[in-house]
Amino acid sequence: DGGITQSPKYLFRKEGQNVTLSCEQNLNHDAMYWYRQDPGQGLRLIYYSQIVNDFQKGDIAEGYSVSREKKESFPLTVTSAQKNPTAFYLCASSLGLAGAYEQYFGPGTRLTVT
């Protein structure tokens, strides 16, 4: 069954701790993305990667880091430098960055930092 998996579904952390969100895809897609979804804000792009070992900052990259060591995996670390980390995080993938390719989304991880 092809798709994108994100784990865990819910995550709770104390302020000051780094936390890593997992994203795996078995669609053989080159491009992967991380978005943050807040009520009334839509989807805001955190980081994206067009190919293994390469990634670029999106609109709200401050306080986040990523890696792309394998084609199928694109983990996101929310660092203690992120001022307002509590949010719903969505991972997505597509065949390529541009060219009207559909993005496929995972189920999301809801992170709560207290």
Added chain:
Amino acid sequence: AQSVSQHNHHVILSEAASLELGCNYSYGGTVNLFWYVQYPGQHLQLLLKYFSGDPLVKGIKGFEAEFIKSKFSFNLRKPSVQWSDTAEYFCAVESGNTPLVFGKGTRLSVIA
């Protein structure tokens, strides 16, 4: 930089009413346009997309959208909504070799 505006934050309709959700974008060059939908508790999924050809695009579940280049618009329509259309709808625009830019979304509530 590209920006996308969705005019309505929350729309409430009765079943069988017609739907039109507005979407405007700012960049005037070649664009690819998308509508995504997020049903309660489900993944975001593609509703329809435009990249060339007929500016009237048909998608899943009876939705359609019209690309009007002169107005920088890509409005989503459905002649008769059902309760199951209750969801959040996102317009997104791709221009150049850059990632999709999403609008802030419109929440649709359909009441019986």
